[in-house]
Structure formats: structure tokens, C-alpha cells
Amino acid sequence: MRELRTEILVIGAGPAGIAAAVSAERAGARALLVDMQSEPGGQVWRGQWDKPTNRQSRRWIAALRQSPVECRYGLRLVDFAAPGLAVFDGPDGSLRVRCERLVVATGARERLLPFPGWTLPGVFGAGGLQVLVKNGWPVAGKRVVVAGSGPLLLAAASSLRAAGAQVLLVAEQAAAADLARFAARLASHPAKLVQAAALRLRLAGVPYRSSAWVERADGDEQLRSVRLRIGRYSERLDCDALAVGFGLVPNIEIAQLLGCTLADGAVVVDEQQHSSVAGIYFAGEACGIGGVDQALIQGEIAGRAAAGSARLSFGLRRARARSERFARALDRHFTLRDELRHLAAADTVLCRCENVGYGAAQVCRSQRDARLQTRLGMGHCQGRVCGAACAFLFGWDAATPRPPLAPVPLSCFTASPTEENPQESP
Ligand SMILES: Cc1cc2nc3c(=O)[nH]c(=O)nc-3n(C[C@H](O)[C@H](O)[C@H](O)COP(=O)(O)OP(=O)(O)OC[C@H]3O[C@@H](n4cnc5c(N)ncnc54)[C@H](O)[C@@H]3O)c2cc1C
Known part of the structure; x- marks a missing residue:
């Protein structure tokens, strides 16, 4: 070492x-x-x-x-x-x-929230899919729905379109009135206003819906369609990929x-x-x-x-x-709406690493209690995904992580160190 x-x-x-x-x-x-x-x-x-x-x-x-x-x-x-x-x-x-x-x-x-079908292949975090695309993941010709909340949705949709994806829709859960107030705020941040306008221009022709969110994703071994709530209506869209993220x-x-x-x-x-x-x-x-x-x-x-x-x-x-x-x-303007707390069914997976369902977690009193009773948050990602979801769904405080923060070989702690290029104090 x-x-x-x-x-x-x-x-x-x-x-x-x-x-x-x-x-x-x-x-x-x-x-x-x-x-x-x-x-x-x-x-x-x-x-x-x-x-x-x-x-x-x-x-x-x-x-x-x-x-x-x-x-x-x-x-x-x-x-x-x-x-x-x-x-x-x-x-x-x-x-x-x-x-x-x-x-x-x-x-x-990213904050990911559970809804039926969210673990199907073809469902990605919005920022996560953007990262994959920047690293060369092929999306050309793929029909993609972008959903969730926050300005990152537009940035992700723009990257996807630039890489050749057919972006079918951007579904933003915030209400139109909140978006209008946020846009008015941008007037005192001219650089951000220009950035937002440029993003909208790059997404010309892509529908952007407010008060809209994914209720479920369906497919067999691969995502085939999503059902969206758009205002008072439900709509089904056939697609190859869903990029979804509820803020950071x-x-x-x-x-x-x-x-x-x-x-x-x-x-x-x-x-x-x-x-x-x-x-x-x-x-x-x-x-x-x-x-x-x-x-x-x-x-x-x-x-x-x-x-x-x-x-x-x-x-x-x-x-x-x-x-x-x-x-x-x-x-303030991208606060998550209450309806998003009720998308998951009892058998919807909440902790993917340990395969813990929403129903099993719902009866626990805290993140710690859920850890002890169900192993929620104790898998490979150490609760990085389900921890933020539980904070929103149940109001739980984040559990204190135990070191090491990620799986490491034992030699990381047992090998004796050899000093390399010591920097001299000035
Ligand atoms: C997936 C994703 C995509 C985003 N895309 C955009 C976008 O397209 N446009 C935009 O305006 N904003 C985007 N954002 C928002 C963006 O995070 C911020 O605007 C900005 O990058 C914040 O800068 P930062 O330095 O605070 O954090 P970051 O840019 O996130 O930098 C943090 C760095 O810390 C490193 N790090 C984290 N943990 C460890 C560790 N344990 N050990 C060593 N290194 C570690 C990470 O590798 C990363 O390089 C995105 C956010 C996310 C999560």
C-alpha cells in the first residue's frame, strides 16, 4: 500500500x-x-x-x-x-x-423512487443514462421517455437527442404554476436563462408536460411501455427506454x-x-x-x-x-408531490441489492429497524439508492454508514504502507 x-x-x-x-x-x-x-x-x-x-x-x-x-x-x-x-x-x-x-x-x-416495473431492463436513472450515452452507450433510433423532476431532465433529454435517440416526451412532475415561477426567477440569472432557452431549442418538437409522472413501466424481459399520469389523464406510451430521476x-x-x-x-x-x-x-x-x-x-x-x-x-x-x-x-419549485409516495405496490422492489419489497419496509419504524428486520440498504450499494427513496417515502433519517464505504480487498487495511513522493510542507 x-x-x-x-x-x-x-x-x-x-x-x-x-x-x-x-x-x-x-x-x-x-x-x-x-x-x-x-x-x-x-x-x-x-x-x-x-x-x-x-x-x-x-x-x-x-x-x-x-x-x-x-x-x-x-x-x-x-x-x-x-x-x-x-x-x-x-x-x-x-x-x-x-x-x-x-x-x-x-x-x-440521483434520487430514484420505486414504482411498479422500475427495475425492468430499459429503465435508467435520467442522469445515469446521460452518463452512459456520454461514454458511448448506443441509443440512436431508440424511443425514450424522460421523466421525473428538475432541470437535469432537460439536460439528459438533450444529450439523448444529440446521440440520435427519439425522445418521445419529457414528463415533469412539478405543476405548470411552479415552473412558471421558476422561469420568472431565472430572469435574475441571465446565464441560466440562456442555458435553459438553448436546451429547449435543442429539444424543439419534443413535448414537455408538467404535472406528469410515470405510474408504471411494463415489459417482459425488457421495458416495452410506460403508463403516465398527465394531469387528470392516464396515457400509455410504447418505448424502448425510460430515463427517470427525481432530482438530486x-x-x-x-x-x-x-x-x-x-x-x-x-x-x-x-x-x-x-x-x-x-x-x-x-x-x-x-x-x-x-x-x-x-x-x-x-x-x-x-x-x-x-x-x-x-x-x-x-x-x-x-x-x-x-x-x-x-x-x-x-x-421550492421542484418540490416532489405527495402522489409519488404512493406509486409502489407492496411487492414493488424497494432495495434492489437485497431484494426487499416496499410492503416489507413500510411496516418498519426507521432505516435502522428496516436494516435489522429486512437487510434493506445492506447490499452492494450500501443504501445509496434505497436510502434516499426511504427518506422521501417514509421520512426516515439516513442511516449512518459503516466503513469501508465500498467493498474493498482486506489488503486495503492490512498491508503496511510504503511512503511515496512525500510532499514537503511549504
Ligand atoms: C448523474 C448526474 C448527472 C448530472 N448531469 C448534469 C448536467 O448534464 N448538467 C448540469 O448542469 N448538471 C448536471 N448534474 C448536476 C451536477 O452534479 C452539478 O451541477 C455539478 O457537477 C456539481 O459539482 P460538484 O463538484 O459539487 O459535484 P460533482 O460534479 O458530482 O463531482 C463530485 C466528484 O466527487 C467524486 N467522488 C464522489 N465520491 C467519491 C469518493 N468516495 N472518493 C473519491 N471521489 C469521489 C466523483 O467521482 C465526482 O467526480 C448532474 C448530476 C448527476 C448526479
Whole structure:
């Protein structure tokens, strides 16, 4: 097992992590950036390392390329062997990193909710299918329904169409009045307004329905059709794929492992992005869902603060206030409707890893109780999917994860470390 030392360890190389690492170096500290993907970019800049496609990604990818930040990819944080000693694992073995300060920027994941047929082959997470398509999954000529909630649906539908899919419909569960209020809010975020208009243009001719959601998916060994509720009517659509996602939820496992304070399913931070635990900062969607602008601003603040440069410029404070207003609007206008809590039948699978049905979970009192009685959330994904669904369906708090955060070989903890390229303290 290899071991490294650094002053600031940044976990997650999405927009927030890139901004944090670059800003920490600019403020005079030594930073090490680690991500479990094979290259930086996170969710929104996936595949852009060699070909950035917009002004923001061009700026920050160039900044990372030019900075002395040391980067390691293909390594997933699985545990902390001691305070300030992070343990990563990857296909080429494990790595331990000793650090003085930590910035965690591990983003968010999709919320998937159960409905009859949601585990059929051909049903994908909306962002998940977008990721597959960006990595070359063939969808040309396929009839795809996109459903769920939030702006990600449009981004996913646009990527699918660009890859040759026939997008039959985008079904948004939010009501038209909420969408109109959200659109009015965008007027004070001109860049986002332009982005949204461009997406709608790229989806010209694709019906976009509000107050619409999938009630069930049907098929044999493959999805054949979906039944949608659209306002007061039900409609069946034949299709080859369904891309469905009900917004995003912050990745909080590392915060839970470190004992950081959480509120409403996100990490609580102060003005400097400092968490409730000394020396540990969080940035980006782990602190709440707010999009790429908010991730960049928080990353910049966290990186500078971790490097000891705590003064925030007026511009940065103003940008943060704007991005927070946008995040609040997202949260308010895409609130999930109550009907979505009642789509699953007793025999609908809720935890796919352990094959636990909705009916078996419904009679439990908490996530912990469900774990003990049914093994819900104890399989390979460790409750990453069903945990967020249970929080929405039953109002349960997320169960505290046990290390390691992902299955790892025993050698990850038993092999003795060999120190590699120790970074000198400045
Ligand atoms: C599936 C999906 C698709 C999305 N697509 C879009 C889109 O097309 N357009 C858009 O505007 N927004 C999209 N978003 C929203 C997007 O997440 C944010 O706008 C933005 O990327 C947030 O930046 P971030 O740095 O906070 O997180 P992210 O970009 O998510 O970056 C987090 C990084 O942390 C890494 N990581 C997580 N856990 C670990 C660990 N344990 N060890 C090591 N590394 C770890 C991840 O690999 C990732 O690279 C998408 C979100 C999701 C979940």
C-alpha cells in the first residue's frame, strides 16, 4: 500500500473540487486532488478534460492543468484510518493520504423512487443514462421517455437527442404554476436563462408536460411501455427506454463518517465552507443542490479558507448570495408531490441489492429497524439508492454508514504502507 503526505487533501474532482484545489495552491498551500473517476470533471464536465465545451469548463480545466496541484484518479475514499489519514482504494491498489486539512467535494447523486416495473431492463436513472450515452452507450433510433423532476431532465433529454435517440416526451412532475415561477426567477440569472432557452431549442418538437409522472413501466424481459399520469389523464406510451430521476440528493457518507453536522440531508458549513469538525471543509453539492455555479464558488471559498486565506472578496460574497437564491428556487419549485409516495405496490422492489419489497419496509419504524428486520440498504450499494427513496417515502433519517464505504480487498487495511513522493510542507 502506498502512502502520501499533503497539506490539503481535496476529495472529488468535479467543479467544486477543482476550484478548491486550484484556489488552495493559488493561496500558497500544497494540495492533492483525488477522484474515483479516471479523469477530473465530475458529473457536469464529464469527458471534457481533453475537450472542454464551455467557457467555465475551459477556464477551470486550464487552471488545473497549469497549476502544480498533484492529482490522483481512479481512487475512491473508503475510510479514515485515523483523523487526517484517508484510505482510498482503486483498481491499482490502495493509497493512504496523511493531510493537515481536508476539503470534501463529492457532489450528489440521483434520487430514484420505486414504482411498479422500475427495475425492468430499459429503465435508467435520467442522469445515469446521460452518463452512459456520454461514454458511448448506443441509443440512436431508440424511443425514450424522460421523466421525473428538475432541470437535469432537460439536460439528459438533450444529450439523448444529440446521440440520435427519439425522445418521445419529457414528463415533469412539478405543476405548470411552479415552473412558471421558476422561469420568472431565472430572469435574475441571465446565464441560466440562456442555458435553459438553448436546451429547449435543442429539444424543439419534443413535448414537455408538467404535472406528469410515470405510474408504471411494463415489459417482459425488457421495458416495452410506460403508463403516465398527465394531469387528470392516464396515457400509455410504447418505448424502448425510460430515463427517470427525481432530482438530486447530496452525497453525505463522508460527512457522516467524520461526524460532521447535517441538516435536511446536506452538510452544514459556515461562511468559509468549514464543517462542524475542525480542519474539515465541504464544497459543492454535498452541501446542498445548487448547480455548477454554486459548486465553483463554494470550491473557491473552501480552497482559500483551507489554505488560511479567509477573507472573502465582495465579488465572491455577492456571487455566493446569488447562487444561494438560485438553489432555494430550485428546492421550492421542484418540490416532489405527495402522489409519488404512493406509486409502489407492496411487492414493488424497494432495495434492489437485497431484494426487499416496499410492503416489507413500510411496516418498519426507521432505516435502522428496516436494516435489522429486512437487510434493506445492506447490499452492494450500501443504501445509496434505497436510502434516499426511504427518506422521501417514509421520512426516515439516513442511516449512518459503516466503513469501508465500498467493498474493498482486506489488503486495503492490512498491508503496511510504503511512503511515496512525500510532499514537503511549504
Ligand atoms: C448523474 C448526474 C448527472 C448530472 N448531469 C448534469 C448536467 O448534464 N448538467 C448540469 O448542469 N448538471 C448536471 N448534474 C448536476 C451536477 O452534479 C452539478 O451541477 C455539478 O457537477 C456539481 O459539482 P460538484 O463538484 O459539487 O459535484 P460533482 O460534479 O458530482 O463531482 C463530485 C466528484 O466527487 C467524486 N467522488 C464522489 N465520491 C467519491 C469518493 N468516495 N472518493 C473519491 N471521489 C469521489 C466523483 O467521482 C465526482 O467526480 C448532474 C448530476 C448527476 C448526479
